[in-house]
Amino acid sequence: MPKLNWGILSTAKIAVEQVIPGMLKSDKLNIVAIASRNLQKAQSVANTFDIGKAYGSYDEIIDDPDIDIIYNPLPNHLHVEWTKKAVQAGKHVLCEKPLFLNPDEADELIALSKIHQCMVGEAFMVKSHPQWSKTKELVDKGVIGELKLYHAVFSYYNTDAGNIRNISEYGGGALWDIGCYPVMTSRYIFGENPQGVLATTVLDPAFGTDVLSSAILEFPEGKRAVFSVSSQMTPYQRVQLYGTKQSLEIQIPFNAPTDRPTRIILNPGDILQEKISTETFDVYDQYQLQAEDFVSAITENNNPLNSLEDAKDHCTIINALFESAKNNQWVDLTY
Ligand SMILES: NC(=O)c1ccc[n+]([C@@H]2O[C@H](COP(=O)([O-])OP(=O)(O)OC[C@H]3O[C@@H](n4cnc5c(N)ncnc54)[C@H](OP(=O)(O)O)[C@@H]3O)[C@@H](O)[C@H]2O)c1
Structure with a gap:
């Protein structure tokens, strides 16, 4: 070929x-x-x-x-x-x-x-990184019991007025730039679309873009994704999944480094963290x-890993998050 x-x-x-x-x-x-x-x-x-x-x-x-x-x-x-x-x-x-x-x-x-x-x-x-396909496999096999809650934080600090992320007309702002990751990965892990969303945003007074946004995505059967993203906060990223039996944490979920392994951590409900187990992934370049x-x-x-239909759904959800934040109420979703 x-x-x-x-x-x-x-x-x-x-x-x-x-x-x-x-x-x-x-x-x-x-x-x-x-x-x-x-x-x-x-x-x-x-x-x-x-x-x-x-x-x-x-x-x-x-x-x-x-x-x-x-x-x-x-x-x-x-x-x-x-x-x-x-x-x-x-x-x-x-x-x-x-x-x-x-x-x-x-x-x-x-x-x-x-x-x-x-x-x-x-x-x-x-989605190409094995840490995400492994996480999906563990969740689908029921290793953490029944998945109830997806939780994510993703942030960086950027106040450069010339950066495309801080230009509203260019589709700037934290939700479009990095909120799309928890939206995409929660859909991937739950294997379905949220039915409703609630969000709140803090806007930069000069840029008019959202710089701190928090969201709840309501999935069928009372399952939830909850996340916060910020473009004016110390750089951080973490994803935690909570099931009925165990929790699972992806330590570097979005910007997996190309010079060292990444890890996911399974915790069977031990708040002292003495019984946790880890799964380590080789060094990959996800690009x-x-x-x-x-x-x-x-x-x-x-089909590509992220199809046009998926992209349309991501966009529908993010627009609903802005609508929810603007009107201060839940927004029901249809696709
Ligand atoms: N997947 C990821 O990990 C990841 C990470 C960062 C960004 N992104 C995405 O990648 C895209 C680019 O992000 P970036 O940070 O690389 O942006 P960037 O450095 O600002 O690059 C954007 C490029 O677009 C071209 N361009 C055309 N019209 C422009 C205009 N009116 N204003 C500014 N640039 C214009 C410029 O290239 P020329 O001057 O060469 O024409 C510019 O270098 C965004 O959609 C972002 O969401 C993805």
């Missing part, structure tokens, strides 16, 4: 610092081109990573007949526009999270992907695995 060729749409920080280095570890794919609005920037990144072609516009990379897959890490408000253009040019697209800011945009992209027979996936690298998983989905004609 010939290797599929990727093109990188922009010199985004996430592409340069994580995704391209991760992909270059793989012998299952090629990166053949990178584009920027500025040719010199594209050339400089191409030189750094020994990427064959550099383009000074996004249209050129999308029209390159050598490219099979576009990786789209543009600011959130440009995800749909450029993913649509790439699909219309016959490319598969792995688009950064959150793919949609408005669920009404989803159906057109779903239809386009079918017409052009192009796969589109939302780039949630965490490498993410790209390989997307290539496999294309070549084996499977």
Whole structure:
């Protein structure tokens, strides 16, 4: 099977610092081109990573007949526009999270992907990391009993007014940037969608974006996901799952490091933590695995790990969280 060729749409920080280095570890794919609005920037990144072609516009990379897959890490408000253009040019697209800011945009992209027979996936690298598939397996086997509560905290500190996360019109704010992780992973672990949500947000007075948001997602049969995310708090991340028999903690759930193992901890209800057991995972690069998983989905004609339908549901839920916070009441969800 010939290797599929990727093109990188922009010199985004996430592409340069994580995704391209991760992909270059793989012998299952090629990166053949990178584009920027500025040719010199594209050339400089191409030189750094020994990427064959550099383009000074996004249209050129999308029209390159050598490219099979576009990786789209543009600011959130440009995800749909450029993913649509790439699909219309016959490319598969792995688009950064959150793919949609408005669920009404989803159906057109779903239809386009079918017409052009192009796969589109939302780039949630965490789902490719074995610590999450193992957690899912343990929960599904009933190792923690019946899962009742998903709990997560995710935060960082960023007050740079020029950063895309602090620009409201770009789809900035903590819920869109990192709230999408607990939304996605709780859906994954529960294996279904929440039926209703309640949320509260604190807005930055200058940016107008949410900087501390807390949410309850009500799943069927009284199960719950509860999380807080912040873009102006000390960096932290943790996921805890509480079952009827045990709790399970993922220590570095979202930004698993590439230079040391990660761990999950099982606790059989021992508050002194003397009877806990740990499961350690080898060192993985989840960005490498993410790209390989997307290539496999294309070549084996499977659904991507995070489909367009999933992306639409994530977007519906996050919009409901904002609606709940604005109106100070529960919002019922239909999909
Ligand atoms: N999965 C993850 O772990 C992860 C982590 C961080 C971010 N992300 C996602 O990746 C995306 C990019 O995040 P980032 O932090 O890498 O952003 P960033 O460094 O600001 O990069 C965004 C890129 O988009 C291009 N761009 C086009 N129009 C732009 C505009 N009007 N304003 C600013 N940039 C524009 C620029 O590239 P050129 O100048 O080269 O054209 C810029 O470098 C976001 O959707 C974010 O949610 C994902």
